[in-house]
Amino acid sequence: MYLKRKTDGFLREWRQSEERLPLIVRGARQVGKTETIRSFAKENYRRFLEVNFVEEPKFKTIIEEGYSASSIVKLMSKVTPQFRFEAGHTLIFFDEVQEFPDITTSLKFFKQDGRFDVICSGSLLGIQYKRIASQSVGYKTDYLMRSFDFEEYLWALGYQEDIADEIFEQMQSLKPFTPGELKLFSNLFMDYILLGGMPAVLRDYVTRHTFERTLDIQRQILQDYQADIRKYAESLDKTKIQAVFNQIAPQLAKENKKFQYSKIAPGARSREYFGCVEWLLDAGVASICHCLNFPELPLKGNADMQKFKLYVPDTGLLVAMLDDEAGDDLRINNNLGVYKGAIYENIVAEALSKSGYDLYYYRREDGSLEQDFFVRTASELLPIEVKGGNSISKSLRNLIASDHYPDIRHGIKFINGNLGQTETITTFPYFCAFLLRRFLKNSSN
Numbered sequence: 053m054y055l056k057r058k059t060d061g062f063l064r065e066w067r068q069s070e071e072r073l074p075l076i077v078r079g080a081r082q083v084g085k086t087e088t089i090r091s092f093a094k095e096n097y098r099r100f101l102e103v104n105f106v107e108e109p110k111f112k113t114i115i116e117e118g119y120s121a122s123s124i125v126k127l128m129s130k131v132t133p134q135f136r137f138e139a140g141h142t143l144i145f146f147d148e149v150q151e152f153p154d155i156t157t158s159l160k161f162f163k164q165d166g167r168f169d170v171i172c173s174g175s176l177l178g179i180q181y182k183r184i185a186s187q188s189v190g191y192k193t194d195y196l197m198r199s200f201d202f203e204e205y206l207w208a209l210g211y212q213e214d215i216a217d218e219i220f221e222q223m224q225s226l227k228p229f230t231p232g233e234l235k236l237f238s239n240l241f242m243d244y245i246l247l248g249g250m251p252a253v254l255r256d257y258v259t260r261h262t263f264e265r266t267l268d269i270q271r272q273i274l275q276d277y278q279a280d281i282r283k284y285a286e287s288l289d290k291t292k293i294q295a296v297f298n299q300i301a302p303q304l305a306k307e308n309k310k311f312q313y314s315k316i317a318p319g320a321r322s323r324e325y326f327g328c329v330e331w332l333l334d335a336g337v338a339s340i341c342h343c344l345n346f347p348e349l350p351l352k353g354n355a356d357m358q359k360f361k362l363y364v365p366d367t368g369l370l371v372a373m374l375d376d377e378a379g380d381d382l383r384i385n386n387n388l389g390v391y392k393g394a395i396y397e398n399i400v401a402e403a404l405s406k407s408g409y410d411l412y413y414y415r416r417e418d419g420s421l422e423q424d425f426f427v428r429t430a431s432e433l434l435p436i437e438v439k440g441g442n443s444i445s446k447s448l449r450n451l452i453a454s455d456h457y458p459d460i461r462h463g464i465k466f467i468n469g470n471l472g473q474t475e476t477i478t479t480f481p482y483f484c485a486f487l488l489r490r491f492l493k494n495s496s497n
Contacts, residue, residue: 053255054091055208057084059197063092066193067169074159074170076149079197080336080365081175081280082273084251088197089145089171097169099142101128101135105155106148119158121165139167149174150284160191176284176335198336199366200249201406202241202486208254209240220487223480224494228470234481238468241483245399248368270372277337285331293328300338300362301373304394310343310415311362322358329362339363339401341411344426347451349433349459351412351426361413363401370398392440396482397424400438400466403485421447429492433459439467452476464488 059077066072077085093100103111114127128144129135136142144162146155149172162170200208203216219237222229229237246263247253253269281293295316303311311329313320332338343359344351364370374391401411404425414435415422425436437448451460465479472479480488 053259054087055084055200055204055251055254055258057088057200057204059084059088059195060092062195063088064096067092067096072169073191073193074162074172075193075195076156077171077173077195077197078336079173079175080199081276082250082252083197083199083336085173085175085197086147087251089147089173093143093145097141097143099136099138100145101137101142102145102147103128104147105151109151112152115154115158119161121158121162121168124158124162125168137168142168144168144170146170146172147174150176156192163191176280198249198406200251200254201403202244202483205244205247205249205254206240208258216487219484220490222471223484223487223491226471226473226478228472229481234470237483238481241481245367245395246371248366248371250366250368253368266368267372270369274369274372277335280335281331284335288327288331292325293331296325296328296362297332297337298373300364301370301391301394304361304363304370304398305391308415308419309361309394309397311360329360332362336365339365339405339411341401341413341425344412344414347414347423347426347433347435347457347460349428351428351433352410355412359415361411363398363411365402365405367395367399367402370395393438396440396466396468397438399482400425400436400485404436404488407486407489409489421450423447423451427464427488427492429495432461433457434492435460435463437463437465439465448477 066075077089079085090100090102103114105111110131111128114124114131117123117127125137129137146152149155151174156172159170159172162168206215207213222233228234247257247266248270250270250273252273253266256265256269257263277297278294281290281297285293299311299316303309303315313322313325316325329338329340333340339362341361341363342355342357343361344354345356346354348354364373404411404427409427412426413422413424414426423435424438427434427436435448435451437445439445448463448465451457452463461476463477465477466482466485467479468482469479470481471484484491
């Protein structure tokens with residue numbers, strides 16, 4: 053069963069472009085890269101030639117005569133005589149390229165040759181990406197693929213493509229959802245929090261209509277992430293990378309969610325874990341939210357790189373990382389317990405990241421003012437509050453009202469409740485978070 057993805061549309065547009073370059077599809081393990089590319093190829097090409105450098109290392113010989121398209125095609129046909137190459141109608145798919153990054157040197161020559169389309173992909177391309185980028189500079193298009201967002205999840209459940217438009221129209225009008233609508237979407241969203249967006253998990257859920265195997269699948273994915281650390285973290289302390297990854301959930305559960313190395317082991321210092329966070333980010337298994345030096349624009353030039361929060365890019369995997377008691381309480385009673393703030397923050401962070409935002413927060417040194425997230429529009433800086441209830445924090449009120457923060461005039465609040473608006477604060481249910489960028493873009497036009 054193939055579940056429709058937003059990447060499908062990107063790939064169709066890439067295929068239709070006369071100026072298309074060879075494509076590199078990045079993303080964490082098991083977010084659906086390979087199956088999406090296979091589905092696209094089946095619909096758009098007469099010939100689809102797939103090379104997996106993990107399963108078939110014999111294909112590493114195809115550059116022995118150089119990187120020209122002609123020599124690689126010749127040696128591919130030597131390794132597998134059944135391959136058929138038809139100019140203008142063939143897609144060559146190099147998968148698991150992290151095992152053989154040298155193949156990306158050929159992208160320039162495939163573009164110059166022009167007879168065949170080429171897509172490269174792999175689970176840990178981010179680890180090798182600087183090398184890959186230097187080998188194919190100017191001759192590639194990059195695309196980052198993530199797990200299912202809430203809209204794609206609704207498609208998987210059978211909702212029509214325009215379901216997001218219905219929610220968006222409600223956001224635009226700022227008319228509260230009816231009790232029935234609010235209950236429906238809130239329940240769907242709670243299931244999405246538990247399941248996350250990994251294709252294998254959703255496919256099993258959609259097929260069986262039960263949660264019976266989903267936790268086992270999530271935990272297997274997490275074990276695969278750990279195995280990747282052991283296999284691919286060549287120049288770093290693998291145990292320390294694993295320790296950082298395993299600390300994401302516990303540290304998010306604390307009131308001060310800033311990631312602290314001292315919580316990993318007594319006396320631990322950041323210099324002892326140099327490169328560990330970066331490895332997890334490159335592998336796509338963690339997301340980072342940098343602390344602003346001051347809540348003002350510009351964001352990127354105003355961040356302290358040494359202060360940050362870490363999130364899990366798929367909230368379903370975060371839930372699977374919780375201890376058994378907390379996980380059972382969440383599934384049986386919908387009780388988020390001490391992890392309530394962590395899970396709500398993580399799901400908003402996930403929605404913002406999947407919408408293309410970088411993540412920023414602010415916390416004053418004395419803890420007297422803190423804000424969960426910030427995004428910017430063309431004209432202002434917007435603080436984002438993530439609340440379990442419906443109250444407004446003192447920090448959000450101060451940021452908007454104070455003359456000390458001239459870039460801030462309005463705020464956004466996400467709650468486990470309904471739409472609402474005051475003069476300066478717009479409130480949305482959590483399930484609207486994936487549409488925030490669209491809402492802000494439309495509002496500024």
